[in-house]
Amino acid sequence: MLVGELGEEALLEKMRRLFSSGLAAFPANVIIGIGDDAAVTAPVAGSEVWTTDLLLEGIHFQTEWQTPRELGHKSLAVSLSDVAAMGAAPRYALLSVACSALTTVDYILELCQGIASLAAAHRLIVIGGDTTASGGPLVVGLALSGVIPDGGTAVFRSGARPGDRIFVTGHLGNAAAGLLLLMRQAAGDFPELREAFVRPEPRVEAGMRVRQHGGAAMTDLSDGLAADLRHICRESGTGARIFQARLPISDALLRASRRFDFDVTSLALEGGEDYELLFTVRPENSNRIATAVAATGVRVTEIGEILPEERGLLLSGDYGERLFKERGYDHFLAG
Amino acid sequence: MLVGELGEEALLEKMRRLFSSGLAAFPANVIIGIGDDAAVTAPVAGSEVWTTDLLLEGIHFQTEWQTPRELGHKSLAVSLSDVAAMGAAPRYALLSVACSALTTVDYILELCQGIASLAAAHRLIVIGGDTTASGGPLVVGLALSGVIPDGGTAVFRSGARPGDRIFVTGHLGNAAAGLLLLMRQAAGDFPELREAFVRPEPRVEAGMRVRQHGGAAMTDLSDGLAADLRHICRESGTGARIFQARLPISDALLRASRRFDFDVTSLALEGGEDYELLFTVRPENSNRIATAVAATGVRVTEIGEILPEERGLLLSGDYGERLFKERGYDHFLAG
Numbered sequence: 001m002l003v004g005e006l007g008e009e010a011l012l013e014k015m016r017r018l019f020s021s022g023l024a025a026f027p028a029n030v031i032i033g034i035g036d037d038a039a040v041t042a043p044v045a046g047s048e049v050w051t052t053d054l055l056l057e058g059i060h061f062q063t064e065w066q067t068p069r070e071l072g073h074k075s076l077a078v079s080l081s082d083v084a085a086m087g088a089a090p091r092y093a094l095l096s097v098a099c100s101a102l103t104t105v106d107y108i109l110e111l112c113q114g115i116a117s118l119a120a121a122h123r124l125i126v127i128g129g130d131t132t133a134s135g136g137p138l139v140v141g142l143a144l145s146g147v148i149p150d151g152g153t154a155v156f157r158s159g160a161r162p163g164d165r166i167f168v169t170g171h172l173g174n175a176a177a178g179l180l181l182l183m184r185q186a187a188g189d190f191p192e193l194r195e196a197f198v199r200p201e202p203r204v205e206a207g208m209r210v211r212q213h214g215g216a217a218m219t220d221l222s223d224g225l226a227a228d229l230r231h232i233c234r235e236s237g238t239g240a241r242i243f244q245a246r247l248p249i250s251d252a253l254l255r256a257s258r259r260f261d262f263d264v265t266s267l268a269l270e271g272g273e274d275y276e277l278l279f280t281v282r283p284e285n286s287n288r289i290a291t292a293v294a295a296t297g298v299r300v301t302e303i304g305e306i307l308p309e310e311r312g313l314l315l316s317g318d319y320g321e322r323l324f325k326e327r328g329y330d331h332f333l334a335g
Numbered sequence: 336m337l338v339g340e341l342g343e344e345a346l347l348e349k350m351r352r353l354f355s356s357g358l359a360a361f362p363a364n365v366i367i368g369i370g371d372d373a374a375v376t377a378p379v380a381g382s383e384v385w386t387t388d389l390l391l392e393g394i395h396f397q398t399e400w401q402t403p404r405e406l407g408h409k410s411l412a413v414s415l416s417d418v419a420a421m422g423a424a425p426r427y428a429l430l431s432v433a434c435s436a437l438t439t440v441d442y443i444l445e446l447c448q449g450i451a452s453l454a455a456a457h458r459l460i461v462i463g464g465d466t467t468a469s470g471g472p473l474v475v476g477l478a479l480s481g482v483i484p485d486g487g488t489a490v491f492r493s494g495a496r497p498g499d500r501i502f503v504t505g506h507l508g509n510a511a512a513g514l515l516l517l518m519r520q521a522a523g524d525f526p527e528l529r530e531a532f533v534r535p536e537p538r539v540e541a542g543m544r545v546r547q548h549g550g551a552a553m554t555d556l557s558d559g560l561a562a563d564l565r566h567i568c569r570e571s572g573t574g575a576r577i578f579q580a581r582l583p584i585s586d587a588l589l590r591a592s593r594r595f596d597f598d599v600t601s602l603a604l605e606g607g608e609d610y611e612l613l614f615t616v617r618p619e620n621s622n623r624i625a626t627a628v629a630a631t632g633v634r635v636t637e638i639g640e641i642l643p644e645e646r647g648l649l650l651s652g653d654y655g656e657r658l659f660k661e662r663g664y665d666h667f668l669a670g
Contacts, residue, residue, distance in 0.1 A: 031382060031488075031489070032489070032491060035492075035570070036421070036489075036491050036492050036493075036554075036570070037386065037416075037417040037420035037421055037492070037553075037554050037555055038384045038385055038386035038417045038418060038420070038421045038423070038479075038481070038489075039384070039385040039386070040382055040383070040384050040385075040421065040483070040489045041382060041383045041385065042382055043379075043380060043381055043382055043383075043485065044378075044383075045378060046378055047366060047375055047376060047377060047378055048375070048376045048378075048379075049373045049374070049375050050373055050374040050375075050376065050427060050429055050462055050463050050480075051372065051373035051374070051429070051463060052429035052430075052431050052463055052464075052465050052476070052478055053431070053465055054431040054433050054465055054467055054474065054476055056433055056467065056468075056469055056470065056474070057470075058470040059433075059467060059468050059469065059470060060467070081372075082372040082373045083373060085372035085373070086371070086372055086373045086375065088373070092385060094385055094386070094387035094478050095387075096387050096388070096389040096476055098389050098391055098394075098474070127385055128385050128386060128387055129387075130387050130388055130389055132389055132391065132394060132395070133391075133394050134391055134394060134472075135391065135392075135393040135394060135472055137469075137470055137472075139389065139391070139433070139474060141387070141389055141431055141476040141478075143387055143429050143476075143478030144373075145385075145480070146373070148375070150378065153366075154366070154367070154371075154373075154375045156367060156371055157370075157371050157372070158371075218372075219371075219372050220372055235370070235371070
């Protein structure tokens, strides 16, 4: 059945039922979910964290690149990654979906299933939803709130100081390579790279550990290491040095690069959408924090150090040091 | 200058500056606004209210119908109206904008000004934003949170009981008439009707009064009186009777109807997007609540009463009673 045959109200009712099991798991928190003018939740102690993302067909994804369930997963993962980058625990999500009347109801419900599964894994509750027709492209909007336990503070981009060690979780460049392979219709041979792009795992637990163990500054890798590290340095008023030999590159990326002549270092530095965490920590806390993050089952690698601002952003490699290129991915400038 | 020349990051920086005066007015509430991975706000006492809306060019608006500032106003008004319909005080907003790279920077900043002005009028703070390219159409997403003071409860759709009096704020059908006039390029002669559609005033203060003075059930008029009253009746397990002669019809709507042969009653019952409040109240509270709402400067009219469920939804007019038609506006089914 098509969305245009079912209608907006009946579709929203199906979404309400789908997300209601998430509500049922936390009955004390949600006073009313989808179905009134707005959702209502019980009071909570602690600071709140807020983020929103809009994903558009043709800009952020093509429908043929992934299943609707994967698309739902990724739509939520992008926002969860922002919550993770503050060191917060996810709490509530509001979902907006705009689609053509010719979209199948099953497609939208599978997309919602992908969101619901990832939400459940991180104790996030989808409390509100809005559906509407679009002129054509599928649009998925998510707004999330998270909480920092009472008395705690979030980890900002501005907290870095010269001498801090710089860490990243996971591997770098896998998502960008996955995207290149999808565009060449060659992703089938590299499931790990495809998965990194279409189904990233937000580092929620790792982010909370970084906060609990004294992380100084943190952001998530959405625009690429060079651009995202620049955000930390700009907000902190520092420079930084990254050691090229320490960049965590996956075996799959090395194999794909040999076959397709990818520039591994460029992908690792400038490839976006890895949704790993980039954080800095005072030297005396670095062993403790690395151990705590690794205990969540996530790879963690020390890749460099924070420098005074006048040093700029340096990449230290076999042939000496060079300054980073200016910028990462920009949706408008790419057009 | 075009958005595609400025780039995503510089545009977001301009939005950050534009919305920062709103943050400055409430320094204790906002720990960090736009500019980190997520916004962070201080703890608050009371239940929280959440809503989200997505407005798309070609579906919800045409850019030639209104100025960008009016479009910003309306985008926020739609969500503020949902917060108002719970009786909550608005608190924070997250804004998402997707537009073509060929959109002018001024257009987006004017749109943001429209949002910022309405936000300031209701003590709402825009704490986060996301911008991205779209394949073409302009998309504006807003997610809002509000708060019910500690110990209070929201006003739900489900609170109506037989015997309740039914009230609406403002006039009915003006927005739908304004839309018809815009489509006929005849809105210039009826500024009040055009304004009702392109620049609705959310009834935030009125909604809070309804809650404080014992409102039983409430919703806002987005789909049309018949459809929205049906929502209250379905959630409350009741029927209702509306007196046709009591429907608040503006002089402007009567004049336009004479000139263009509009069906006034249909517009009042089935025209959407008035963003007025529809609420019910126990008979013994009805005078008190009407006085309290009118004191906010908003017209308030008693239009009917809640009946037992088996009576259905009745319209009582000069020629006896009839049942309402089945439904209001549906974006998918309209296509």
